[in-house]
Structure formats: structure tokens, C-alpha cells
Amino acid sequence: MSKKKQPVGVAIDDVTIKGVDGLQLSINDEVIGTVMPLENGSFEAQIGSDRPVKVKTQDEAVEYLIQAYNLHH
Numbered sequence: 001m002s003k004k005k006q007p008v009g010v011a012i013d014d015v016t017i018k019g020v021d022g023l024q025l026s027i028n029d030e031v032i033g034t035v036m037p038l039e040n041g042s043f044e045a046q047i048g049s050d051r052p053v054k055v056k057t058q059d060e061a062v063e064y065l066i067q068a069y070n071l072h073h
Contacts, residue, residue, distance in 0.1 A: 008028065009028050009029075011025070011026040011027075012024070012062065013026065015034065020036055021037075022034055022037065023062070025065045032047060032065055032066075032068075032069045033046055035058060035065070043055050043057065045061035045062075045064045047069075
């Protein structure tokens, strides 16, 4: 039997880390990672204390964080 699909509450909040404005992604009130802009126009997605992953767009960074969360939960 398959599990019922349940809606998941995803929240994207503005944060400032080390003087840089970015985003903090939370799922069900659990912070899963941050998205920070880089000087060259790309973005960095970071989950906890893991090494940051560089992506081209902010949307790609958010998708990466959600995929990583789904993979480990």
C-alpha cells in the first residue's frame, strides 16, 4: 500500500547572515538550509553545516534544498 500524500508546509524567510541578505528555508517549522547570493550573480545553497553547493539561480537553490530534505526524510 502506498502512503497518502500529505501537504507539507514550506516557508521561505528573509535572513541576514554576515551582512548578506539571503533566504532561510523551513519545512514544518524545521530549518533545512539557506540560500545566499554570490558576487558573480550565482547562488549558494547550504544545508546545516554541510559544504555549500553553487547553483545558477535562486530557484535552483530552493529546489536543491527541498530535494535534499526529501531524500533524507
